[in-house]
Amino acid sequence: QVQLQESGPGLVKPSQTLSLTCTVSGGSVSSRAYYWSWFRQPPGKALEWIGYIYYTGSTWYNPPLKSRLTMSVDTSKNQFSLNLTSVTAADTAVYHCASVRAAREADNWGQGTLVTVSS
Amino acid sequence: DIQMTQSPSSLSASVGDRVTITCRASHSFSGFLNWYQQKPGKAPKLLIFGASSLQSGVPSRFSGSGSGADFTLTISSLQPEDSATYYCQQSWTLPLTFGGGTKVEIK
Numbered sequence A: 001q002v003q004l005q006e007s008g009p010g011l012v013k014p015s016q017t018l019s020l021t022c023t024v025s026g027g028s029v030s031s032r033a034y035y036w037s038w039f040r041q042p043p044g045k046a047l048e049w050i051g052y053i054y055y056t057g058s059t060w061y062n063p064p065l066k067s068r069l070t071m072s073v074d075t076s077k078n079q080f081s082l083n084l085t086s087v088t089a090a091d092t093a094v095y096h097c098a099s100v101r102a103a104r105e106a107d108n109w110g111q112g113t114l115v116t117v118s119s
Numbered sequence B: 001d002i003q004m005t006q007s008p009s010s011l012s013a014s015v016g017d018r019v020t021i022t023c024r025a026s027h028s029f030s031g032f033l034n035w036y037q038q039k040p041g042k043a044p045k046l047l048i049f050g051a052s053s054l055q056s057g058v059p060s061r062f063s064g065s066g067s068g069a070d071f072t073l074t075i076s077s078l079q080p081e082d083s084a085t086y087y088c089q090q091s092w093t094l095p096l097t098f099g100g101g102t103k104v105e106i107k
Helices: A063-068
Strands: A003-007 A018-025 A034-041 A048-053 A059-061 A069-074 A079-084 A093-101 A105-109 A113-117 B004-007 B010-013 B019-029 B033-038 B045-049 B062-075 B084-090 B102-106
Touching (some): A003 A093, A003 A105, A018 A034, A018 A093, A018 A113, A048 A069, A048 A079, A063 A069, A079 A093, A105 B045, B004 B084, B019 B033, B019 B084, B033 B062, B045 B062, B062 B084
Parallel strands (some): B010 B102
Antiparallel strands (some): A003 A018, A034 A048, A034 A093, A048 A059, A069 A079, A093 A113, B004 B019, B019 B062, B033 B045, B033 B084, B084 B102
């Protein structure tokens, strides 16, 4: 079974860039079956899709975040990453990476990492 | 964007009860509706995909149905370990969107 693990700073200052990496094990980011995705969940709130990337490097982003968002994939390290620029307190959330099967359903999730935006 | 509205937002039921959660979409679509279970401090877990297909390893007391704009998740006999928040998610079109969640508590 595919396992995912997020890593990155837990605290980011306002206006700076939030950078997270997801390491995949038990599967390959080069798999044609999966789109590699980021979701987030502000404390006590519902889930939000951030975007996903295919092994080819093609990306699809949630429009409200698109101007601040970059995703990348590193097949040599079996990782994919997220960069979100110009963060504010509204970006404080638990960030999850996940494998999205056939671009439809997220069948494997990382445990999530809390990122707090604060000075 | 397709807006997803879940009801109720919370419910309390007894072990053995039949529980139904509904999810209504702002636009009709065909079948691309998923259900997740999330326990506190944990990642979401896929229960149902394609509106009615049971994800591997998920107990058969969970079932999904619906089409168009109205979808349902049913737990046929509620168990103590089913205490969680449940989310619907449409994958018909981007952006992927979720309902607001239904918190299920055990009486």
